[in-house]
Amino acid sequence: MDDEKSSSSFSMGKSAQERGLPYVPECYFDSMDVATVPTIDFGRLKQGPDERKLVIEEIRTACRQLGFFQIVNHGICQTVLDEALLSASEFFNLPGSEKAKFMSNDVHNPVRYGTSLKDGLDTIQFWRAFLKHYAHPLADWIKYWPNNPSNYRETMGKYSSEVKKLNTEITETITESLGIGPNYISKKMEDGMQVITVNCYPPCPNPEIALGLPPHSDYSCLTIVLQSCPGLEIMHTGDSKWKQVPQLHGALQVHVGDHFEVLSNGLYKSVVHRATLNRDRTRISIVSLHSLGLEEKMGTAKELVSEENPGRYKKSSFKDFLNFLANNDLAEGKSFINTLKVDEKQ
């Protein structure tokens, strides 16, 4: 199956759910374990210091136990979310030749399209098309983004800048929950990198034997994800089982990434996750990865290191991750965070 055929085999309707944003019949997930995902009401952060303290405690627990939570009342309105998803799906519906203009295997390229929708039906392993683009500072990068569909830059740009602001707020709560204060890294994060990965997983004829994305953790400090329907699975640290993340309309998912595992000296673990497939509808996810500047190294907070609790990680930057990615295949189980652990055998 080639990209051209897969793209034309799905189409979007007119309005978010009515507009036909993809859904998956519930029966598909009957056989799966569903994750109990902490849902954090961000509106409560502004309801006085006592309420804020409780929310920070919930975030601490979620980051320690799962490295993952979802947020509601995050302040980004539903229209912005729906329109970003819609223009993402319109992009993937374009003819292959249009998308191929952005095709690149160079992981250092700030805008690139790629697809694994080429393998024969018997041999498919991964079933995904993606568009990645740098998003901060927006004015520097937006001119390189697709302008087909014609509102792509506007809708995705709006979503990107709102999610960038949200990232700063979440970062403040995370460092506060680590006991190092809300301003520990927020300014650096504000000036740091934002990479948007738009994933498209068309209906797959063999969802049992293929995946959208292999198990991995994100290199980022934080990743914020908007999904059109369920499909993400996270590894439950308690019983080491894959669990499906349920769909909560309007919620955004937050992943602790490798660089926050490093900052926290391993108190918070980056969440291992994978994208599964279904045979009925297309799934879209918009993934916003936030880290420090391209060459700025993330190290462990010195406040979280002591004689009894020595530093466990080497410093690294986003660029170090890109160099790792250029030379290693995540599908073969290679993991960036493992290369950062000081006691890990290389």
Ligand SMILES: O=C(O)CCC(=O)C(=O)O
């Ligand atoms: O599609 C998803 O929900 C996950 C995508 C993902 O993990 C990634 O792009 O890093």
Ligand SMILES: [Fe+2]
């Ligand atoms: Fe990921």
